[in-house]
Amino acid sequence: MNSAAAMRDEAARLLRAAPASVRLPFDDGKRRWIEYRPEPRPGVAFGEMDADGRKASHRLLATALRPHAFAQAMGVVALEEVLDRKEGYGRHRHSNDYRVLVFGEPDPAGRWGWRFEGHHISITMTLDGDTVSPTPVFLGANPLATYYRGHPVLRPLGPEHDLGFAVLDALPDTLRPRVVREASAPVDIYSGPHADVVPPPPGVPAAELPAAARERLDDLVGLYLDRLPADVAFPVDRDALTFTWEGPTAPGTRHYYRIQGPDLLIEYDNTTADGNHAHTVLRRPESDFGGDILRAHRTAHPH
Structure with a gap:
């Protein structure tokens, strides 16, 4: 299966599993958006979905990234909890605050897109049929590295x-x-x-x-x-x-x-x-x- 077909299938899975607010029209002004800071953002958060919705979100993200990059992205999500602990839980960061959106209808012959975003992640894919436009792709990490006695434990x-x-x-x-x-x-x-x-x-x-x-x-x-x-x-x-x-x-x-x-x-x-x-x-x-x-x-x- 090619990546465009996989994206259509996984977006359809997400649309079945997530609240209706996970979808916006393709021409919505929020489609051209990148926000990797801990700021409010549109979309449906992991915390607003059940296990099926969260899994569908991860499966959709996996269609856009090779295995090593998908591992990096999942490491970034996990770091949100590490950072929250480091900051004394004062900013209420949590790994359920990552959000997804589908723009338009994942139609094999149409134009549509999707975004996976949260603190230190913003990945947008735009499609026209089987053609995928795959940027922006933002990944950040705080902390960049966690060590035990000089040995890296997590360094995405x-x-x-x-x-x-x-x-x-x-x-x-x-x-x-x-x-x-x-x-x-x-x-x-x-x-x-x-x-x-x-x-x-x-x-x-x-x-x-x-x-x-x-x-x-x-x-x-x-x-x-x-x-x-x-x-x-x-x-x-x-x-x-x-x-x-x-x-x-x-x-x-x-x-x-x-x-x-x-x-x-x-x-x-x-x-x-x-x-x-x-x-x-x-x-x-x-x-x-x-x-x-x-x-x-x-x-x-x-x-």
Whole structure:
């Protein structure tokens, strides 16, 4: 079964299991939305559904992510309880506060979409027939890592952290000043919780990186693209990519990196002084929320 068919089947399962408010029209203004902060959001929460509804939500999410990325997402959900304990339960965070929405009717011949979202997760899929537009995909983690006597116990975004430093560490000293643009990291990813993205200035072209750094950059890009199933992933011109770093160049600090290319934006930001709270996102500034398939639809079916 292809991913689009699996999404239709699992969305139909969710619609049968969840309250009617889980569905909104495809053209509802809430469809173009990303909110990964602990803020109010539309949709039906896990806590408002029975076990069948919650399971249907997880099954729908699994259609959009490869197994390792699905494990990362489930780790992020679990971290909400860890963070609540760390904060002394004062903000009443809980893992039942993740929400799902289906936009329109999951019809094989129609346009529709769905979103899975909560604190540190926002994943939106937009479909037109069997064509899937698979961004934005946001995953965050607080804490980024939990340790026991120096051994990591839970570290869902560890690869994104480690491979970013691998690119940086493979750079020669002569190239570092061009890659490291700022001495301090931004407070959050530049794209933020905004439906429309204005990409920041590009960094150093991949073609100028030495072989070792270029190989690590390819690994890092692959890590983000491989969050998606093979039949959903989109092509990327890796020769046209650029890499930028902001902030200190040692782990355990606030730091940030960005990869950009034609209709591609990957961001990682470690937002706390101890380097233990990360935000990551995979976006396509020209195609998020199905912008690509909607343009193609309007071209093929002028109104």
